[in-house]
Amino acid sequence: MRFLTSGESHGPKVSAIVEGFPANLPLNKERMQEELFKRQGGYGRGRRMQIEKDTFEFGSGVRHGKTLGSPIMLEINNDDFKHWTKIMGSEPITEEEESEMKRVITKPRPGHADLVGGMKYNHRDLRNVLERSSARETTARVAVGALCKELLHALDIKITSRVTQIGKVVDEGTYDFDTIVEKTNSSSVRMVSDEVVSDAEKTIDAAKKAGDTIGGIVEVIVENPPVGLGSHVHYDRKLDAKIARSIVSINAFKGVEFGLGFKMARTPGSQVQDEIKYSTDDGYYRSSNNLGGFEGGMTTGMPIVVRGVMKPIPTLYKPLMSVDIDTKEPFTATIERSDPSAVPAASIVAEHMVAIEVAEAILDKFPSDDFNELKDELERYNRRIREF
Numbered sequence: 575m576r577f578l579t580s581g582e583s584h585g586p587k588v589s590a591i592v593e594g595f596p597a598n599l600p601l602n603k604e605r606m607q608e609e610l611f612k613r614q615g616g617y618g619r620g621r622r623m624q625i626e627k628d629t630f631e632f633g634s635g636v637r638h639g640k641t642l643g644s645p646i647m648l649e650i651n652n653d654d655f656k657h658w659t660k661i662m663g664s665e666p667i668t669e670e671e672e673s674e675m676k677r678v679i680t681k682p683r684p685g686h687a688d689l690v691g692g693m694k695y696n697h698r699d700l701r702n703v704l705e706r707s708s709a710r711e712t713t714a715r716v717a718v719g720a721l722c723k724e725l726l727h728a729l730d731i732k733i734t735s736r737v738t739q740i741g742k743v744v745d746e747g748t749y750d751f752d753t754i755v756e757k758t759n760s761s762s763v764r765m766v767s768d769e770v771v772s773d774a775e776k777t778i779d780a781a782k783k784a785g786d787t788i789g790g791i792v793e794v795i796v797e798n799p800p801v802g803l804g805s806h807v808h809y810d811r812k813l814d815a816k817i818a819r820s821i822v823s824i825n826a827f828k829g830v831e832f833g834l835g836f837k838m839a840r841t842p843g844s845q846v847q848d849e850i851k852y853s854t855d856d857g858y859y860r861s862s863n864n865l866g867g868f869e870g871g872m873t874t875g876m877p878i879v880v881r882g883v884m885k886p887i888p889t890l891y892k893p894l895m896s897v898d899i900d901t902k903e904p905f906t907a908t909i910e911r912s913d914p915s916a917v918p919a920a921s922i923v924a925e926h927m928v929a930i931e932v933a934e935a936i937l938d939k940f941p942s943d944d945f946n947e948l949k950d951e952l953e954r955y956n957r958r959i960r961e962f
């Protein structure tokens with residue numbers, strides 16, 4: 575399976591094409607749609623999310639509620655485009671019209687892609703960079719992830735996500751899967767512990783009031799992954815490595831850890847490696863899950879537990895110093911409408927990136943033309959693993 579996304583933030587639409595997805599998988603479109611709605615939510619989002627509806631449509635690859643095995647196109651309109659038709663339209667405009675718009679961006683924002691993208695692609699209007707570097711694109715990724723979650727759902731593999739930190743407010747407690755699903759879906763900041771929610775909201779409010787932004791940490795959990803997804807035999811087949819790359823590919827994500835993560839540096843090996851146990855009912859299992867579900871780049875069958883850190887959003891209402899690329903004079907950076915914090919929304923993006931990687935690993939390992947054949951083969955494989 576592979577996929578591409580396209581779309582500018584204020585252009586007509588964002589879309590994705592997924593190729594190599596199996597035929598005959600029934601899809602629950604409402605359930606997929608809910609995932610896109612979840613990405614829009616969360617305390618700290620700016621005004622843009624009130625403009626967008628983020629309803630998606632299948633452009634191809636689905637007939638009568640089932641996949642065909644042909645490329646699946648997923649499309650989401652940018653409702654904001656109606657306010658940007660002149661600035662973002664595909665029709666040529668005259669120099670006069672361009673100067674009338676007075677919307678050419680020449681003051682790059684520190685921490686965004688504006689300056690480097692402008693230099694690399696030789697754009698003197700930095701809007702030509704920021705439109706594609708915007709996290710608007712993550713809408714298309716969540717649509718692809720929602721499709722992949724349909725595959726996981728049909729194979730009884732569960733996936734969810736939560737926020738474990740916003741600024742200095744931490745919720746590191748361990749909870750069972752269903753509690754995480756229930757609590758995060760009703761929490762404004764997607765944290766599980768009720769005690770920390772109002773502190774997290776206050777942290778976001780304080781950042782907003784100060785014209786500042788705030789980052790945090792998100793966690794994704796996958797329950798019941800098959801044993802042996804990914805491979806130890808080559809660096810680019812290790813599934814933990816692929817997931818790490820996918821997490822850091824999310825706009826503003828700067829680090830990843832699995833299981834005990836960076837705490838492993840100060841923990842002796844005897845308290846890090848997960849001991850191996852066996853029961854006739856369940857086969858092999860581990861008495862702990864410090865390694866977050868991976869050994870040798872392969873799933874152990876224990877839950878995948880991966881966290882990613884999101885830096886504070888770069889666009890500040892109290893902007894930092896920058897240099898105007900026309901005058902070369904120091905200036906405060908351009909103020910674009912912005913989110914003070916998008917950590918809760920980003921947890922949904924992270925969840926869907928992990929769903930994509932796990933689904934892709936399943937489609938790599940098992941026959942992937944026909945979903946029913948895949949399912950039978952996975953059941954046969956799971957029996958063999960239990961008896962190993």
Ligand SMILES: Cc1cc2nc3c(=O)[nH]c(=O)nc-3n(C[C@H](O)[C@H](O)[C@H](O)COP(=O)(O)O)c2cc1C
Binds near residue numbers: 685826912913919
């Ligand atoms: C869900 C989400 C929403 C975001 N919203 C904003 C925003 O409103 N303003 C902004 O400057 N950056 C926002 N970002 C982050 C930028 O897109 C990101 O910092 C930028 O593309 C530069 O990439 P880098 O930080 O990975 O280097 C958001 C990121 C995510 C995941």
Ligand SMILES: C=C(O[C@@H]1CC(C(=O)O)=C[C@@H](OP(=O)(O)O)[C@H]1O)C(=O)O
Binds near residue numbers: 621713910
């Ligand atoms: C549009 C989305 O997020 C956007 C991501 C983003 C950025 O620079 O990354 C900047 C903001 O865009 P705008 O200037 O239009 O408000 C966010 O709203 C979205 O998540 O769907």
